[in-house]
Amino acid sequence: MDSTIDWQLYRSFLAVLREGSLSAAARALGQAQPTLGRHIDALEAALGIPLFTRSQGGLLPTDAARALRPHAEAMSSHAAALERMASSQGDAPRGVVRITSSEVVGVEVLPPMLAELRRRHPAVTIELALSNRAQDLLQREADIAVRMLAPQQAQLIARPVGAIEIGLFAAPAYLAEHGEPASVDDLNKHSLIGFDQPSAFQREAAKRMSGMAREKFALRSDSDLAQLALLRAGAGLGFCQLPLARRDGLRRILPEHYALRLDTWISMHEDLRHNRACKAVFDALVEGMQHYAGHRPPDRPKSG
Template sequence: ALQRVARGFGEIRGAVRVSASEVVAVERLPPVLAALRRAHPGLEIELVPSNRLQDLVQREADVAVRMAAPQQEVLVATRVADMAVGLFAHQDYLACHGRPATVDELRGHALIGFDVETPFVREARRGFPFWTRERFALRCDSDLAQLALIRAGAGIGACQVGVAGPGLVRLLPEAFELRLPAWVVMHGDLRASARCRVVYDALVAALRAG
């Protein structure tokens, strides 16, 4: 706690370790962090792309973007958005294989999903029983690799609506949508650290703006 309190009072200079999921870290945060560095050249950013929740109490990260509400009372958190997840395929894939008009028609398509069952997969299966490991023609436990496969036209997969990008077509939005609550979190002791606070505020503003 003493180390946290002693870090960077009043001066926006030095290192801030930022943790976020793979997709958020790669697809959403780089423009935000680049703008921060332009505004504060003395700021050093250590970006940790990981789907594992970093332990902020043990200083594995200073600021984190999480898809789950924090449980520890010592953490400060701001809910910034609900990130929608939908089904997507590249237009080239659809040109070759057709566009499914119903959930049943997904049976004839190459689905992209996880190899190892995760809480996300279990949650998805509650409302979408077709979303099972046995149905996935391509299996990978990396969100970034799944997104790359979708963009390459390998099949149909789930990704965040806000990062789909050119060439990707959303499918069956009325039948498949998950909402992931996003939070920006840091240890309460770091509120007095100027460099941590400026990073925290920038992430909150950017993610709220979409």
């Protein structure tokens, strides 16, 4: 096996894996299809193994290709991190910073903070990766994470920003039509909004909250944004972060029975502590999320 394989060959390999065909991978990378084909042939020759089989539906990865995928993805993450680090050098904050957060936080909470951040630091470019899957900061899939989960890795810098409360809510229009439940048993008369395929966290939360099993939900979705949209539209009762519910004028239902407080953290890899752009973004997110969670930071001392 050739030990000096060009990274570009792995990049093309990963694109074909993700897109399923040479033509789609070529469009994704902005390259010519014959070039991608030569890259795959060259990589197979260098590794001494077949990576794809041809079919009418496109290219099907072999077992060897599937085994190589996580390593190629790690290479891609590190290459992107290297580019972001290189772009951030200089005296003033500049360059690309990749933030990961849940869908709801990324869509509903972070935009005003990022708008203010860009006003302060226009040379900083933000990449926002929204996923309920916790992306790996150690593998540099992202630079900074906003998560309702305490980081466990010692190599991460982490700041707690307070606990965000989650409760059961309904839109006023829904309650005007269907009435307000006075007890947990009354929920059987109402439309509940919830998950479809539960995560480990949701299964654990359901154990502590009676009446919140999957079969009880009249409207099911694994998208938190879809659930929030249904709640706002008056489709039923659903869970929401307290600050968002207050902002939207939603009314809380049975708070003595349905309440979760989730500690929230901002994290980044310790290697980025001297990166001016990452530090500026990290500090802005800590300040913004503390304010959002209701734990405002102390006033800063006046200079001079």
